[in-house]
Each structure stands twice: as C-alpha cells, then as structure tokens.
Amino acid sequence: MKLAESAWLGVEIRHLSALEAVASERSFSRAAKKLGYTQSAISGQIATLERAVGERLLERGVGQSDATPTPAGHMLLNHAQTISARMHAAEADLSAIRDQRHATLRVGIYQSVGATILPEVVERLRDEAPGVRLELYEAGNERNLSDLVQAGELDVAFDVPPVRPASLHVAELLSDPFVLLLADDVPGRPDLSTPTLAAFKPCAAQAAAEDRLREWGVDPERILRLEDARAILTLVAERACNALLPRLAVGETALPVRRLPPTMPRRTVLLVWHRYRTVPPATATFVQIAQAVSAAYGAAA
Template structure:
C-alpha cells in the first residue's frame, strides 16, 4: 500500500468528507477520490460507505482495519523521517577509539563542542592501549602511528618528545641523548610509538635501565617526581610540570605522529565528519 493513499484515508476519516480532506492535504477533490479508489483496489474492497449529499462518509469494517494499521504505518514513517532528519543534522551515535593523550587533551574540546551543537548526540569512547588497533566496529580511531589494513587516515598532529627530570638534575637547555645510557628510566610498555623510541636508543648505542613500566602517563610522571628515574614523554602526555624540568634531547627524537582513521570505502555520518573537523582544528591549535 502506498503511504500517500493511507494518509488520504486518514484525512477523509478525520474530516468526514472528500472535500475537506482535499483542503487539508492541498489536493483537488478528484485527486482524493482517485487515491481512495486506488487504495480500495489494493485492499480488494470499499473502505468508505458513501451516503451521498452533505452527509459525511463512514468507514466500512474493512476501512476500519486498514485505517488502524495504516495509522501505525504512518506513525512509523514519520518517526523514520524524523530520525533521518536528526541524523543529517548531526545527531545519532558515533563510536570513537582513543588513547590517553587524545582522551585528555584533544577530545574534551571536541566532545564539548559536539554536545553544544547536538545535545542529543550519542558519543561512545573506547580507550585501549594496543600495538595496532582495529577500526572494525568503530566510526573513528585515534592512534599514534599509521594504521595498517583497509582504512583511510589523516595525520592530525606531530607530537615532539621531551626528557622529564627532577629540577636541577640537568642544566637548562638540551640534554645529549647519550646521557640516557645506563640511566634509570620510567617508561611506557614497548608498544605503539614507545617501541620506535627504544629502537632509536638502540641504534644510537644508548641502553637505559628501565626500572618501571606503566601505561599510565600520570604514573610515569609520579615516579619521576619520586626520584625513581628519568622519562622521555611526548609533549601531549605532559601537564603543567611546575615542579619538574623538561629538556629537548640532542639529537632530537623525531615526533610521534598522531593519526585519525576510519574504515575505507565507508560513508561517514555527518556526526563522524564533524568529529574529524573538530579534531583537526583542535590539533592545529595545539
């Protein structure tokens, strides 16, 4: 059955005459008659008793059945149209894979802006420290490096590294990379970009003594503060360290590259597209 025919049935039943239904729908009366006739052909019987003259038409028993179910179909159609319009306007759900630095520094501004623009948006964040995340089942994924597989991705930020030490441990200015040889260090697990950093150490003949590993950025900083060792951390992972000192390394480590990825050959929702725009602009401000 055509939804237009059901809408016409509903209008005639509500208004009582074909003429008033035509005014309500913006049709001619003959168009209303044609649509009712088409509906009656599709259901195989009359949906209205037509007494003639000024008296209102009445639903037949078949018409009552068709109207009851037809109104349910019209309500579902209106709900679908509303959901589609809200989706196009940026509502709906977006699932985002993230990691600590992005969660703490980039995403707060992004999430806040999205919820300001679209208060009914459903944002889901999934944080996992893994060597190579998957975009399967997610709309967007942040990662500190290029993702492999069937994905599209854009680099949003170069995040330089800094040596973190207790105040007075080194003079101001750059610190030679060789100063890390044999030094006690607190570090993250050797996954993601940390693995690359440690290969740079090895290639330079630098072998620090790793005394503690943790995926918690604050845990690393806390142990440096306690005097357990030095740390080499990306700038995005560092809050204002008023009681610690930061130094460039010489030669400098190449920065970690933060990417935003999504499944290739997949149409992104307006909400996911807006998240990309805001993440890029937030990274640019950094």
C-alpha cells in the same frame, strides 16, 4: 565461464574466515579455538574452499596441524580481507540505522589524547552537533584501536603509525615530540644511564627515538615499560626514574621537562575511520573538529 556457472558460488564467508584464521594462527587447531569450531570443522571448510577455487591454499605441516599459505592462498587472503572489511562495514552501517534515533558516535581514545585534545573536541561537538551522543572507549595506549574500527566496533579512533588495515581512512592530526622528564634537573645533556628510564611500550617513532638516545646512556632493553602516564610521572616525582614520553602525555607538570633536539623522531597522531562505511554527518563533523583542534594545539606546542 560465467560466475553463475562457477564453483565459486559455493564459497561462503565462513570459508574465508577459516582461511584468515588459519593463516594468522599458522595452525588449524589454534584457528579452530579462535573461531569456536572443532579442528575437523576448520579442515572441512578449508577443503571445501580449495575445491571451490580449484587451488591448494595451505601447505600442511606435520600432523595436519601446522599450516602456511601457498602463493594462491596469499592472493586469496588479500581478497578475503577486503571482503571481511566490507562485511564488518555493512554490519556497522545496518547497526547505525537501527540506532539512528540515538545518533551515537563511538570514539576510540588513548590516555594522552583524552587528557589534552579530546575535551575541546567534545565541547565544540556539543555546540555544533548537540544531538550526537558520544560513547568513548579508552585504551591504555593507541594499540588495537584501529582493529576495532576495522571490525565496526568503533566509528572513529585516534591512532599512531603504522596503521595496518588497508580498509581505513587515515588523517594526520599533529606531530607530537618526545620529551625527557628528569628526576634531577641537571644542566647540559643528562646522563640517562642512571637512574632507570621509564617509557610506554614503543610505537615505531618511539623505538627510533630510544635508539637515538643510546649515546645519552639509554639501553632500550633496560627501560621500565608502563602503560599509565600518571604512574610514570609519579615515579619521576619520587626521583625513582627519568622518563621518555610524548609531550601530549605529560600535560601540565612541575617536573623538569627537557626538550629533545628537533631532529629526534616524533610520534604522529592520527585519526582513523572505516573506508567502506557510509560516513554519517556525526563522524564527518567529529573529524573536522578534531583536525581544527589538533592544528591549533600543534601550533601552540
């Protein structure tokens, strides 16, 4: 059957958005709240979509509220996510055309990158592309920045693995080792069972490093979790705790910094941008500069 004769012509973006929302929320009611519809509207959109594609896409739970994707639903979700990424990319590209005279580049950063790598990147970008205006979005840490790039709200962002959206280009910038900051500088391997150890909420590499430090007395369940590196450094300076941080987050400090064995897991710093967007010269220049600055920083670290 030709597409022009197919019921698939009745499939709309809002139907696919409803499917994505129900699948992620595992609930019609929560999906309705997320999208700003009534539950009956979401149910109607899913029913229309199922009729159009000729497959049952969701298994309904008790009371028609809970739902999980069927095998056909999972398959269509993969395509729906690609379509959604394309639509976000198209929206961002058209917005860029409207704002072209401003040559604005929206960059997502997190604290440790903003304090170390970014200043030189900005300085070199100003020299090489003086017409570009930067808008910086700073997150407490790297989480969720890649989601903002996928949604077209950022043009490029720093990130760490794993990067989930398949719609993103990923460039590895540098390998950032974890270090210990000690309240008391003792010789030999420190006993980290006391005082408390402070650290960020863990990415995959940090979780692996914390697990390896169990033999040093670390209990990951008892780690003090904070989002602000400056707050952690202040606590160590007051001898209230030891700390485990990526080297980039530490910067210049008078505190005792203990390197970990080279076999310890490291955090990889990435740069991500949208795979389906037209890459403007400003983004390409920023990526090249960030790669060069990171390579120099990594070699000097």
